[in-house]
Amino acid sequence: MGLTLTEKILKNHIVDGEFKKGTEIGIRIDQTLTQDATGTMAYLEFEAMGIPRVKTERSVAYIDHNTLQSGFENADDHRFIGSVAKKHGIYFSRPGNGICHQVHLERFGVPGKTLIGSDSHTPTGGGIGMLAIGAGGLDVAVAMGGGAYYITYPNIVKVNLTGKLSPWTAAKDVILEVLKRMSVKGGVGKVIEYCGEGVKTLSVPERATITNMGAELGATTSVFPSDEITKAFLKAQKREDVWVPLSADDDAVYDEVIDIDLSQVEPYAACPHMPDNVKPISELGDMKIDQVCIGSCTNSSYQDMMKVAYILKGKTVHPDVSLSIAPGSKQVLNMLAENGALGDMIDAGARILESACGPCIGMGQSPNSGGISLRTFNRNFEGRSGTKDGQIYLVSPETAAVSAISGVLTDPRTLGEMPEIKMPDEFKINDNMIEPPAPVEEMDSVEILRGPNIKPYPETAPLQDELECPCSLKVGDNITTDHIMPAGAKILPLRSNIPKISEHCFTVCDETFPKRAKELGQSIIVGGANYGQGSSREHAALAPLYLGVKIVLVKSFARIHRSNLINAGILPLTFANEADYDKISQGDILCASGLIEAVKNGEDIVIENKTTGDKIKCRSDLSGRAKEIMLAGGLLDFTREALAK
Numbered sequence: 312m313g314l315t316l317t318e319k320i321l322k323n324h325i326v327d328g329e330f331k332k333g334t335e336i337g338i339r340i341d342q343t344l345t346q347d348a349t350g351t352m353a354y355l356e357f358e359a360m361g362i363p364r365v366k367t368e369r370s371v372a373y374i375d376h377n378t379l380q381s382g383f384e385n386a387d388d389h390r391f392i393g394s395v396a397k398k399h400g401i402y403f404s405r406p407g408n409g410i411c412h413q414v415h416l417e418r419f420g421v422p423g424k425t426l427i428g429s430d431s432h433t434p435t436g437g438g439i440g441m442l443a444i445g446a447g448g449l450d451v452a453v454a455m456g457g458g459a460y461y462i463t464y465p466n467i468v469k470v471n472l473t474g475k476l477s478p479w480t481a482a483k484d485v486i487l488e489v490l491k492r493m494s495v496k497g498g499v500g501k502v503i504e505y506c507g508e509g510v511k512t513l514s515v516p517e518r519a520t521i522t523n524m525g526a527e528l529g530a531t532t533s534v535f536p537s538d539e540i541t542k543a544f545l546k547a548q549k550r551e552d553v554w555v556p557l558s559a560d561d562d563a564v565y566d567e568v569i570d571i572d573l574s575q576v577e578p579y580a581a582c583p584h585m586p587d588n589v590k591p592i593s594e595l596g597d598m599k600i601d602q603v604c605i606g607s608c609t610n611s612s613y614q615d616m617m618k619v620a621y622i623l624k625g626k627t628v629h630p631d632v633s634l635s636i637a638p639g640s641k642q643v644l645n646m647l648a649e650n651g652a653l654g655d656m657i658d659a660g661a662r663i664l665e666s667a668c669g670p671c672i673g674m675g676q677s678p679n680s681g682g683i684s685l686r687t688f689n690r691n692f693e694g695r696s697g698t699k700d701g702q703i704y705l706v707s708p709e710t711a712a713v714s715a716i717s718g719v720l721t722d723p724r725t726l727g728e729m730p731e732i733k734m735p736d737e738f739k740i741n742d743n744m745i746e747p748p749a750p751v752e753e754m755d756s757v758e759i760l761r762g763p764n765i766k767p768y769p770e771t772a773p774l775q776d777e778l779e780c781p782c783s784l785k786v787g788d789n790i791t792t793d794h795i796m797p798a799g800a801k802i803l804p805l806r807s808n809i810p811k812i813s814e815h816c817f818t819v820c821d822e823t824f825p826k827r828a829k830e831l832g833q834s835i836i837v838g839g840a841n842y843g844q845g846s847s848r849e850h851a852a853l854a855p856l857y858l859g860v861k862i863v864l865v866k867s868f869a870r871i872h873r874s875n876l877i878n879a880g881i882l883p884l885t886f887a888n889e890a891d892y893d894k895i896s897q898g899d900i901l902c903a904s905g906l907i908e909a910v911k912n913g914e915d916i917v918i919e920n921k922t923t924g925d926k927i928k929c930r931s932d933l934s935g936r937a938k939e940i941m942l943a944g945g946l947l948d949f950t951r952e953a954l955a956k
């Protein structure tokens with residue numbers, strides 16, 4: 312029986328466990344990436360392990376999230392990360408060099424290699440044929456130290472692409488089509504593998520748009536084959552030497568098959584407030600818009616930008632619309648500047664932003680109250696834009712640009728004939744904003760620069776056998792990591808300061824939560840289905856840890872957040888019977904005993920609601936390794952213990 316592309320990469324990297332569906336396997340990690348918002352903590356964790364130099368083939372620290380400098384905090388974090396990188400063998404991509412996933416694709420991605428990144432859109436690397444997975448910062452720290460990364464052997468979905476996109480329909484519309492069909496929960500536990508004749512019609516950046524937003528399916532990752540198009544992209548980046556061909560065997564067997572005829576895909580928008588709330592633009596009508604933001608790790612490639620520049624050339628942005636554009640990397644920005652496309656954008660009235668995440672992470676460009684904003688990004692959760700009642704529609708760069716001119720949501724197919732916008736034969740290469748690590752013989756003399764905003768990892772303790780404490784918070788379904796640990800310009804600079812950032816934990820849902828939880832000392836959070844969906848931010852686990860949360864009991868979890876809770880030493884439990892969710896109210900006193908044995912043996916845990924007398928059966932469903940991590944009090948303690956042996 313032949314192998315899928317995913318299986319081939321996994322087989323080359325498995326170091327622990329059995330090559331069998333449903334089992335937990337440990338894989339060797341070739342590359343890691345961090346961004347600054349999660350990176351400071353990942354490097355504090357790496358330091359805490361006491362390993363002098365990273366053991367990966369390539370590790371890169373990017374600064375792209377917290378680039379506003381209205382106080383000392385972000386600047387201090389950047390300096391800290393830069394100095395840690397230099398000392399410990401990590402490449403450092405300076406602020407302004409671009410968004411981590413865009414730059415990684417351009418300058419570091421290698422087909423067939425494994426990559427984990429402390430950012431949920433790390434699967435962007437699947438566009439170049441990597442098995443690229445979003446993980447918690449601590450997982451990345453462990454991988455940098457040479458440890459394996461553990462995943463459940465995934466189900467593999469084949470998306471069979473046929474045909475060719477019609478003019479002005481984009482790769483973004485393809486992933487919106489997949490989201491429409493599979494939903495934000497449809498990819499959980501799965502790798503989405505793209506195959507078929509239609510693959511050949513998509514460039515590497517287009518493929519990367521699709522794998523990037525596969526994160527919104529909840530998928531472990533998404534991956535494209537590595538073919539002649541991949542080779543041409545690498546050649547244009549002067550990295551042809553790293554190319555290898557990679558594809559599934561003809562007789563590979565998949566768990567699920569989805570057929571998409573690219574010629575039938577039409578321009579879509581993901582409507583507020585979910586990436587899978589997808590509707591055809593043609594059905595949404597002439598909706599008046601207030602803002603358009605083009606950029607992000609989903610849609611900021613050279614090809615995207617050239618299409619936008621073509622649409623804007625010689626036109627004027629509608630007077631009621633604010634248009635901002637953030638090219639994804641220094642390379643893209645530089646090429647646009649040289650070929651005149653940047654001038655066309657500026658001339659049309661676009662506001663050019665730094666090559667960074669910017670508005671995607673709430674760093675500026677929040678829409679006006681109740682404002683309608685078209686964004687080429689990947690997430691439109693309520694409040695993420697920085698405006699609570701902002702109405703965010705996720706669209707392709709083509710739809711965004713044409714709508715910015717008309718002032719209403721416009722189907723780009725009305726533009727008529729489309730010129731061929733080709734990938735360049737050569738990209739402009741100048742890596743002077745990527746600092747290499749210090750040579751081994753000099754690393755001891757590199758000083759780590761630590762500002763006052765850099766605080767150590769919160770205190771942890773081994774799993775308690777008995778617990779009696781209140782339910783400090785009860786929340787509903789689809790709680791995102793943005794609800795748990797909001798982002799935004801005021802909060803993000805506190806990422807390396809857990810005591811301070813914890814003051815904002817869950818304040819979107821309940822302003823009094825942080826103070827209440829801190830005063831209680833120990834507590835349990837209760838939630839509904841798909842708890843923790845969204846980003847990989849481990850602060851959504853570290854802030855509750857600091858506030859004394861011991862158990863999170865929900866109907867179901869999003870994958871990365873559940874692992875982040877385990878890594879932080881917070882016990883993630885699910886209701887054996889979902890209806891029992893109604894048997895707990897906020898403030899009820901909950902009691903659990905025999906936790907150590909129950910976790911060790913994988914037995915059900917009974918939580919007694921002392922306030923009502925109800926007995927609630929819960930499940931931990933922890934794998935062998937996760938059990939050990941939980942018992943040790945989290946991954947940091949587990950790794951320290953393992954290193955000491």
Ligand code: F3S
Pocket residue numbers: 376410411412430432607608609667668671672689
């Ligand atoms: Fe940055 Fe937004 Fe991507 S925050 S990494 S551009 S999802």
